[in-house]
Amino acid sequence: MLTFHxxxxxxxxxxxxxxxxxxxEIVDPIYDQGITNICFMGIGGTLASSMQVVTHMQxxxxxxxxxxxxxxxxxxxxxxxxSGTLLVLSSxxxxxxxxxxxxxxxxxxxxxxxxxxxxxxxxxxxxxxHVVTYPANEQLKFFMVADRLxxxxxxxxxxxxxxxxxxxxxxxxxxxxxxxxxxxxREFVAAHHEDMIHxxxxxxxxxxxxxxxxxxxxxxxxxxxTKSIHAAEFFHGxxxxxxxxxxxxxFVGEDSQRELAVRVANFLPQICHRYTIIDTKNYTLEGIxxxxxxxxxxxxxxxxxxxxxxxxxxxxxxxTVIRRYYRQLxx
Amino acid sequence: MLTFHxxxxxxxxxxxxxxxxxxxEIVDPIYDQGITNICFMGIGGTLASSMQVVTHMQxxxxxxxxxxxxxxxxxxxxxxxxSGTLLVLSSxxxxxxxxxxxxxxxxxxxxxxxxxxxxxxxxxxxxxxHVVTYPANEQLKFFMVADRLxxxxxxxxxxxxxxxxxxxxxxxxxxxxxxxxxxxxREFVAAHHEDMIHxxxxxxxxxxxxxxxxxxxxxxxxxxxTKSIHAAEFFHGxxxxxxxxxxxxxFVGEDSQRELAVRVANFLPQICHRYTIIDTKNYTLEGIxxxxxxxxxxxxxxxxxxxxxxxxxxxxxxxTVIRRYYRQLxx
Numbered sequence: 001m002l003t004f005h006x007x008x009x010x011x012x013x014x015x016x017x018x019x020x021x022x023x024x025e026i027v028d029p030i031y032d033q034g035i036t037n038i039c040f041m042g043i044g045g046t047l048a049s050s051m052q053v054v055t056h057m058q059x060x061x062x063x064x065x066x067x068x069x070x071x072x073x074x075x076x077x078x079x080x081x082x083s084g085t086l087l088v089l090s091s092x093x094x095x096x097x098x099x100x101x102x103x104x105x106x107x108x109x110x111x112x113x114x115x116x117x118x119x120x121x122x123x124x125x126x127x128x129x130h131v132v133t134y135p136a137n138e139q140l141k142f143f144m145v146a147d148r149l150x151x152x153x154x155x156x157x158x159x160x161x162x163x164x165x166x167x168x169x170x171x172x173x174x175x176x177x178x179x180x181x182x183x184x185x186r187e188f189v190a191a192h193h194e195d196m197i198h199x200x201x202x203x204x205x206x207x208x209x210x211x212x213x214x215x216x217x218x219x220x221x222x223x224x225x226t227k228s229i230h231a232a233e234f235f236h237g238x239x240x241x242x243x244x245x246x247x248x249x250x251f252v253g254e255d256s257q258r259e260l261a262v263r264v265a266n267f268l269p270q271i272c273h274r275y276t277i278i279d280t281k282n283y284t285l286e287g288i289x290x291x292x293x294x295x296x297x298x299x300x301x302x303x304x305x306x307x308x309x310x311x312x313x314x315x316x317x318x319x320t321v322i323r324r325y326y327r328q329l330x331x
Numbered sequence: 332m333l334t335f336h337x338x339x340x341x342x343x344x345x346x347x348x349x350x351x352x353x354x355x356e357i358v359d360p361i362y363d364q365g366i367t368n369i370c371f372m373g374i375g376g377t378l379a380s381s382m383q384v385v386t387h388m389q390x391x392x393x394x395x396x397x398x399x400x401x402x403x404x405x406x407x408x409x410x411x412x413x414s415g416t417l418l419v420l421s422s423x424x425x426x427x428x429x430x431x432x433x434x435x436x437x438x439x440x441x442x443x444x445x446x447x448x449x450x451x452x453x454x455x456x457x458x459x460x461h462v463v464t465y466p467a468n469e470q471l472k473f474f475m476v477a478d479r480l481x482x483x484x485x486x487x488x489x490x491x492x493x494x495x496x497x498x499x500x501x502x503x504x505x506x507x508x509x510x511x512x513x514x515x516x517r518e519f520v521a522a523h524h525e526d527m528i529h530x531x532x533x534x535x536x537x538x539x540x541x542x543x544x545x546x547x548x549x550x551x552x553x554x555x556x557t558k559s560i561h562a563a564e565f566f567h568g569x570x571x572x573x574x575x576x577x578x579x580x581x582f583v584g585e586d587s588q589r590e591l592a593v594r595v596a597n598f599l600p601q602i603c604h605r606y607t608i609i610d611t612k613n614y615t616l617e618g619i620x621x622x623x624x625x626x627x628x629x630x631x632x633x634x635x636x637x638x639x640x641x642x643x644x645x646x647x648x649x650x651t652v653i654r655r656y657y658r659q660l661x662x
Contacts, residue, residue, distance in 0.1 A: 044567025055407060062410040064395060071563030076386060076535065076587045079393040098563065197528055197556065204407065215568035225528060225572050227558040232402030232429065235662060236375025237546035240655050241556050256407045267662040324571050331566060331598040 004178060004310070010171035016137035017167050023144050026130045027086075030112055031152045036084025037064035038149060039111070040142060043071055043098040046090050048212030052205045052298055053142040059256055060155040061146075070102035083110030088145050090138045091115065094122020103127050116141045139298060162292055169287030170296065177283045177303040185307035188276060192247055193315045195224060199238075199248040201264050203231035204257030205298040213251075213305050221320035222312050231260040235267075244273045252279040253297030278304055335509060335641070341502035347468035348498050354475050357461045358417075361443055362483045367415025368395035369480060370442070371473060374402055374429040377421050379543035383536045383629055384473040390587055391486040392477075401433035414441030419476050421469045422446065425453020434458050447472045470629060493623055500618030501627065508614045508634040516638035519607060523578055524646045526555060530569075530579040532595050534562035535588030536629040544582075544636050552651035553643050562591040566598075575604045583610040584628030609635055 038057075040050035047069055054067040068078060070089075081087065087106050091099050094117040103113055103124065115128035118135050125131045132141065151159035192198060198218065202210030207230050214226035229238050231250070242248060248268060252261040268275040280300040285293060313320050325331070369388075371381035378400055385398040399409060401420075412418065418437050422430050425448040434444055434455065446459035449466050456462045463472065482490035523529060529549065533541030538561050545557035560569050562581070573579060579599060583592040599606040611631040616624060644651050656662070 044564060047564070047567075055403070058409050058411075059407045060410070064411060069561070069563055071591055072386070072534075072588060075591060076390045078389050079391070080389075080395060203403075212568075215564070220568035220571045223572055225558075227556075230400070232400055233375060233378070233546070235657070236378075237543075237551035240551045240657065241554055242656075257403065260402055260406060263662065267660075270660065271656065325573075325602065326566070326571065329598075329601065331594065 006175050009175055009178070012136055013140070013171040013174060014167070016134060016140045017144075017163070017170065019132060019134055019141065020144050020163060022132060023141070024148055026114055026132070027145055027148045028152070030086055031149060034084070035063075035086045035112075036082070037066055037080060037086075038146075039066040039068050039081055039085050039087045041068040041070050041073065041087055041089045041099070041102060041106075043069060043096060045212045045216040046099075046138065048208040048216070049090065049138045049142055050208070051211065052139060052208035053146050055205055055207065055257075056143060056255075056295065057146045057150065061150050061153055062155075063149065063153060068102075070096075070098040074098065074101040074105055077105070081106055081109055081111055085111040087111040087113045088142060089113070089115050089128075090117075090141060091122070091124055092118045092135075094119040094124040096124075100124060100127070114145065139302075143295070162295075165288060165292060166296070169285075170299070173283075173285040173288055174299060174303050176286065177300050178307055180283060181304040181307045185304070185311045188308055189311040189315050191274075193312055195247045197225040197227065197247065199242070199246065200226060200228045200251065201231050201234055201248060201261065202228070202251035202253070203260035204253050204255040205295075206251040206253040206255075206261065206301060207231075207257075209298045209301050209305075210251050217305065217309055217320075220323070220326065221309070222316060222318060223324070224312075231257070231264045234264050239267075239271075242268075242272050244271070246272055247274045248272055249276040249278065251301055252277060252281070253294065253301065254280055255294035255297055258294070335513075337506050340506055340509070343467055344471070344502040344505060345498070347465060347471045348494070348501065350463060350465055350472065351475050351494060353463060354472070355479055357445055357463070358476055358479045359483070361417055362480060365415070366394075366417045366443075367413070368397055368411060368417075369477075370397040370399050370412055370416050370418045372399040372401050372404065372418055372420045372430070372433060372437075374400060374427060376543045376547045377430075377469065379539040379547070380421065380469045380473055381539070382542065383470060383539035384477050386536055386538065386588075387474060387586075387626065388477045388481065392481050392484055393486075394480065394484060399433075401427075401429040405429065405432040405436055408436070412437055412440055412442055416442040418442040418444045419473060420444070420446050420459075421448075421472060422453070422455055423449045423466075425450040425455040427455075431455060431458070445476065470633075474626070493626075496619060496623060497627070500616075501630070504614075504616040504619055505630060505634050507617065508631050509638055511614060512635040512638045516635070516642045519639055520642040520646050522605075524643055526578045528556040528558065528578070530573070530577065531557060531559045531582065532562050532565055532579060532592065533559070533582035533584070534591035535584050535586040536626075537582040537584040537586075537588075537592065537632060538562075540629045540632050540636075541582050548636065548640055548651075551654070551657065552640070553647060553649060554655070562588070562595045565595050570598075570602075573599075573603050575602070577603055578605045579603055580607040580609065582632050583608060583612070584625065584632065585611055586625035586628055589625070
């Protein structure tokens with residue numbers, strides 16, 4: 001098996017879950033004071049994570065939940081973001097310029113900002129009202145904030161039971177997904193490592209995963225062309241260019257939008273011979289209750305994709321750390 | 332010049348603008364009764380129009396404005412959509428199944444639905460609370476609703492002045508754009524009619540235009556592969572696959588997000604030789620004040636794109652009315 005440090009992965013996940021106490025110490029008093037809305041803000045990969053958590057909240061919560069591109073906020077603004085807003089963001093470097101500008105503006109309008117900043121010495125870490133520093137696991141961090149708010153709102157009564165289950169079983173379950181998807185990843189990469197273009201389709205909390213996997217991994221790290229499309233949008237234009245030789249991968253999760261992805265998965269065999277369905281349902285997730293599988297489907301998919309990435313890097317002999325333009329040129 | 336029925340185009344635009352009285356008769360009492368939020372709902376092309384009008388409103392309005400995919404609403408739901416919601420949608424056929432399901436659900440939750448349904452005998456026309464029947468011009472219809480609400484809210488004091496200008500000059504100005512872009516369209520199509528993949532980039536009210544032009548025109552009608560990307564997202568992954576031979580077109584408008592598209596336009600020449608910039612600033616728009624140009628940039632772009640479509644249809648000998656799968660197969 002290629003690079004796969006089980007114990008490191010488990011420690012990383014469990015360490016992220018252990019942030020919950022700290023997150024709640026920040027979120028609880030903010031909720032008690034009263035908020036008008038919650039805004040998840042990002043750019044690129046962090047915008048994708050924002051899409052995921054917003055979809056997650058919209059199902060249960062009656063809070064106003066905003067998914068905001070940092071660059072659009074800096075230019076167009078959003079008058080809904082103000083003194084009653086809890087603004088949540090994540091930045092690995094803590095220097096992303098779109099995020100720095102957006103936070104500067106949001107502070108002027110009085111928003112309370114909670115930043116997950118991996119680099120605690122970065123400028124952003126000093127700008128936000130509350131900072132949590134811990135590497136990676138962005139989705140878990142965002143979802144812990146969302147779930148805590150929904151717990152307070154009274155629409156997530158089994159919040160403690162859910163997190164107890166994650167703390168006990170998530171890390172092992174996800175590592176198992178990684179191990180079980182190794183063979184699939186090898187075959188998939190053998191078939192697709194030289195694709196002229198690869199289409200990724202997904203819905204629900206997989207949509208952010210689909211969007212970011214296509215863009216932040218295949219395009220940015222593997223330099224492979226992709227298009228991502230929401231499963232519901234697939235039938236409204238894009239599918240006309242799919243023929244028997246088109247490379248299409250459908251991410252099928254287990255949340256409320258599962259049926260949208262399944263619709264694409266069921267349709268494809270009629271018109272295409274180079275499609276792949278990755279269905280999180282095919283993974284055991286030992287210890288995770290059926291009713292919670294939907295809420296972690298995107299984490300399951302991430303493990304599968306990670307195996308693809310490792311194998312792709314090897315087969316294409318293209319180290320994923322190299323950037324052609326990102327932070328190499330002025331723009 | 333290829334198919335270009337000036338007088339028909341003008342009559343179509345002016346007829347749409349003349350709907351304003353009727354729209355206001357519907358919107359005014361709804362606003363007076365009080366609304367919690369406004370939701371523009373769509374799927375495919377109509378979702379793209381929703382994105383445009385939501386971006387337009389977010390800049391000035393402090394109303395909660397929701398851009399909602401009909402399919403996501405039917406599956407995941409959105410608890411913000413309820414008895415205080417004015418839900419606005421558009422459907423040419425009035426039979427699109429995602430829209431029919433979503434409206435059925437929104438009615439259960441008590442939303443007030445205003446439908447622009449081109450076919451007044453369709454099932455949807457009977458389901459909505461208020462129906463306006465007039466062909467095409469979806470963006471103008473949505474923007475007239477948005478602008479009226481912003482007028483009532485007190486954030487668009489020159490509303491009457493603006494629409495007077497549109498009524499007097501918009502049709503002529505847009506027809507002129509069509510005429511002036513004929514030569515450009517010919518050269519552009521000659522260079523790009525056999526592209527393996529073409530990238531479209533845009534921001535602001537051009538983002539919906541970018542998304543739908545790539546998907547609903549090139550993919551659906553011309554059967555040409557595309558990827559659309561928001562200008563702000565371009566630098567967060569996708570640009571790594573651009574090289575000197577990559578086909579990239581940037582839609583540059585004149586609204587608040589112009590700078591995001593200009594950033595891409597300024598960067599591209601460093602790394603690419605097959606880029607095209609379509610800047611609405613290059614069109615005169617006789618009679619339209621400088622301050623209003625941003626609000627109609629997407630309509631200007633539509634005219635340019637329409638000339639490309641006509642020329643593409645001719646050069647590729649591919650009638651744009653043919654569908655391979657859409658409403659041809661079961662899915």
